[in-house]
Amino acid sequence: MADTRRVVLDVLKPHDPPLLRFTDGIAEAESVTGATGTLVELDEDVQNVSVTVEGENLDFQAVEAAIEDLGGTVHSVDQVASGDHVVERRRTPQDR
Amino acid sequence: MADTRRVVLDVLKPHDPPLLRFTDGIAEAESVTGATGTLVELDEDVQNVSVTVEGENLDFQAVEAAIEDLGGTVHSVDQVASGDHVVERRRTPQDR
Amino acid sequence: MADTRRVVLDVLKPHDPPLLRFTDGIAEAESVTGATGTLVELDEDVQNVSVTVEGENLDFQAVEAAIEDLGGTVHSVDQVASGDHVVERRRTPQDR
Amino acid sequence: MADTRRVVLDVLKPHDPPLLRFTDGIAEAESVTGATGTLVELDEDVQNVSVTVEGENLDFQAVEAAIEDLGGTVHSVDQVASGDHVVERRRTPQDR
Amino acid sequence: MADTRRVVLDVLKPHDPPLLRFTDGIAEAESVTGATGTLVELDEDVQNVSVTVEGENLDFQAVEAAIEDLGGTVHSVDQVASGDHVVERRRTPQDR
Amino acid sequence: MADTRRVVLDVLKPHDPPLLRFTDGIAEAESVTGATGTLVELDEDVQNVSVTVEGENLDFQAVEAAIEDLGGTVHSVDQVASGDHVVERRRTPQDR
Amino acid sequence: MADTRRVVLDVLKPHDPPLLRFTDGIAEAESVTGATGTLVELDEDVQNVSVTVEGENLDFQAVEAAIEDLGGTVHSVDQVASGDHVVERRRTPQDR
Numbered sequence: 304m305a306d307t308r309r310v311v312l313d314v315l316k317p318h319d320p321p322l323l324r325f326t327d328g329i330a331e332a333e334s335v336t337g338a339t340g341t342l343v344e345l346d347e348d349v350q351n352v353s354v355t356v357e358g359e360n361l362d363f364q365a366v367e368a369a370i371e372d373l374g375g376t377v378h379s380v381d382q383v384a385s386g387d388h389v390v391e392r393r394r395t396p397q398d399r
Numbered sequence: 400m401a402d403t404r405r406v407v408l409d410v411l412k413p414h415d416p417p418l419l420r421f422t423d424g425i426a427e428a429e430s431v432t433g434a435t436g437t438l439v440e441l442d443e444d445v446q447n448v449s450v451t452v453e454g455e456n457l458d459f460q461a462v463e464a465a466i467e468d469l470g471g472t473v474h475s476v477d478q479v480a481s482g483d484h485v486v487e488r489r490r491t492p493q494d495r
Numbered sequence: 496m497a498d499t500r501r502v503v504l505d506v507l508k509p510h511d512p513p514l515l516r517f518t519d520g521i522a523e524a525e526s527v528t529g530a531t532g533t534l535v536e537l538d539e540d541v542q543n544v545s546v547t548v549e550g551e552n553l554d555f556q557a558v559e560a561a562i563e564d565l566g567g568t569v570h571s572v573d574q575v576a577s578g579d580h581v582v583e584r585r586r587t588p589q590d591r
Numbered sequence: 592m593a594d595t596r597r598v599v600l601d602v603l604k605p606h607d608p609p610l611l612r613f614t615d616g617i618a619e620a621e622s623v624t625g626a627t628g629t630l631v632e633l634d635e636d637v638q639n640v641s642v643t644v645e646g647e648n649l650d651f652q653a654v655e656a657a658i659e660d661l662g663g664t665v666h667s668v669d670q671v672a673s674g675d676h677v678v679e680r681r682r683t684p685q686d687r
Numbered sequence: 688m689a690d691t692r693r694v695v696l697d698v699l700k701p702h703d704p705p706l707l708r709f710t711d712g713i714a715e716a717e718s719v720t721g722a723t724g725t726l727v728e729l730d731e732d733v734q735n736v737s738v739t740v741e742g743e744n745l746d747f748q749a750v751e752a753a754i755e756d757l758g759g760t761v762h763s764v765d766q767v768a769s770g771d772h773v774v775e776r777r778r779t780p781q782d783r
Numbered sequence: 784m785a786d787t788r789r790v791v792l793d794v795l796k797p798h799d800p801p802l803l804r805f806t807d808g809i810a811e812a813e814s815v816t817g818a819t820g821t822l823v824e825l826d827e828d829v830q831n832v833s834v835t836v837e838g839e840n841l842d843f844q845a846v847e848a849a850i851e852d853l854g855g856t857v858h859s860v861d862q863v864a865s866g867d868h869v870v871e872r873r874r875t876p877q878d879r
Numbered sequence: 880m881a882d883t884r885r886v887v888l889d890v891l892k893p894h895d896p897p898l899l900r901f902t903d904g905i906a907e908a909e910s911v912t913g914a915t916g917t918l919v920e921l922d923e924d925v926q927n928v929s930v931t932v933e934g935e936n937l938d939f940q941a942v943e944a945a946i947e948d949l950g951g952t953v954h955s956v957d958q959v960a961s962g963d964h965v966v967e968r969r970r971t972p973q974d975r
Contacts, residue, residue: 323764339767342764386433393451395478397477479518480531486549496615572610574629577618585599587822593818669822706956723965784907
């Protein structure tokens with residue numbers, strides 16, 4: 304299969320562990336070279352976090368396992384970039 | 400014919416295979432150097448995904464076959480860049 | 496005359512040939528180094544496509560002939576860049 | 592006098608000659624290194640075109656003569672950049 | 688654990704020490720290479736400040752301790768970038 | 784005193800001399816390396832022009848004298864950049 | 880303490896000295912390498928000016944003294960960047 308180079312995830316997590324430990328834990332997962340977690344929304348019990356993960360050849364199962372080990376769940380995979388290089392998404396008039 | 404270097408596709412796909420495997424599969428197609436799949440909309444049965452594909456000389460039939468083998472259909476081809484280099488689309492006042 | 500280096504065209508085309516073959520055909524025209532076709536609007540019979548064409552010294556008649564051979568018509572020429580280099584359009588407060 | 596390096600013109604022209612020949616003609620004028628003509632508005636008789644012209648030391652009279660030889664008229668000069676280098680306009684809160 | 692490289696914090700602080708001394712104090716904390724404090728809102732007693740902190744391997748406890756020593760409290764951690772390099776957050780249509 | 788490197792001026796001028804000669808005249812003033820004049824508004828008698836002037840060490844009195852010699856008046860000085868280098872203005876949430 | 884590298888100030892000043900002399904005077908202050916003053920609002924008696932000041936190791940007291948010597952007052956300090964390098968503020972969804 305082609306190399307997965309970037310994924311953007313919509314993640315739900317409890318308040319604990321906090322975002323810093325949570326993001327560090329994802330960045331620590333096998334095949335990940337960097338991860339950024341961004342708080343999007345929160346209520347009393349749960350945080351909605353947007354996570355962007357990069358690597359040369361991402362092992363998504365390792366990423367997902369790391370997220371679940373940290374108490375989170377991947378609610379949806381919103382973007383995936385695969386191949387020899389990262390292709391940026393192009394918008395067109397049909398997007399609106 | 401001139402080389403096709405980038406295409407932006409509006410694709411419908413079932414929930415399975417998920418976006419990651421779907422995008423990897425497109426990136427794996429003959430002539431493709433990179434692909435990015437972006438979730439645009441989803442309902443119970445189907446996902447609407449915007450796919451940007453790049454290559455030096457894209458074989459669109461191979462791309463379309465890969466999408467169909469993965470259970471998807473190309474709903475429309477929204478942008479195509481062809482030639483010796485990629486030309487970026489220019490907007491003018493006539494666009495609005 | 497000065498060299499024509501970029502033109503932005505508002506083109507009407509039938510659904511067939513599809514955008515990919517249509518854009519490749521324009522990129523193949525004499526004097527063209529690259530072309531990008533973008534789907535703007537479509538109804539049952541016709542597609543409205545914005546086409547940006549670049550070359551060192553574009554032969555517009557060859558471009559227009561290619562479009563017509565492919566069943567399309569140039570509805571309007573919306574921007575032209577000519578000379579020794581491409582000048583980007585500058586907007587001013589008078590534009591609004 | 593200082594060198595004029597860029598002018599942005601609001602031009603009215605008849606439909607004929609078309610924008611391509613019109614822009615090429617301006618780019619051909621003495622002292623011009625590049626010109627871009629952009630269709631802004633059109634009615635039955637006339638086209639309103641925004642023209643950006645660049646050169647090391649523009650001879651505006653040659654530019655205006657070229658426009659008039661092509662049947663156009665300079666409706667207004669909307670921006671001028673002069674001197675040893677092109678200064679980009681800076682916007683401030685006083686602009687609104 | 689992976690290296691924490693950037694954190695964006697929502698901080699509440701009293702009016703004293705003022706923003707300059709407050710930001711300098713954070714930048715002085717162990718492991719921090721740079722910090723920027725931006726006043727977002729203020730009322731009679733408290734200032735709401737957005738703080739962006741960067742380092743090769745941030746010691747968040749040292750950052751938080753510095754903030755608390757300066758009389759502030761971290762109201763929330765809004766973004767964290769971890770790993771071998773900083774990954775920029777990518778937005779998708781699912782964000783809206 | 785520190786070197787003045789860029790000023791943005793709100794200028795009123797009669798229709799004559801036209802913007803091109805007016806901007807060239809400012810660019811010609813002692814200490815000016817480049818000037819850009821942009822038409823903002825006009826009525827029957829007067830034009831409101833935004834002028835951005837750059838130099839290594841601007842002599843504002845020479846700039847103002849040039850503007851007045853050309854029949855214009857400096858209505859307000861809207862931005863000034865001084866020092867060893869040009870500092871770009873930073874916006875913050877307090878600006879709105 | 881860490882080096883202060885950039886501050887954004889909301890300043891009130893009388894009409895005299897004018898913005899040019901005012902900004903030059905700030906840029907002349909000890910430790911300042913550049914300053915930009917931008918007119919934000921004005922009424923009959925006072926001008927509200929946004930001032931961005933940069934230096935390798937800013938002496939804020941010298942900056943404030945310069946502003947006060949020129950008749951102005953620092954109404955608020957809206958942004959401060961400190962450390963070995965300037966960190967740009969990052970916005971997150973929590974900002975809105």
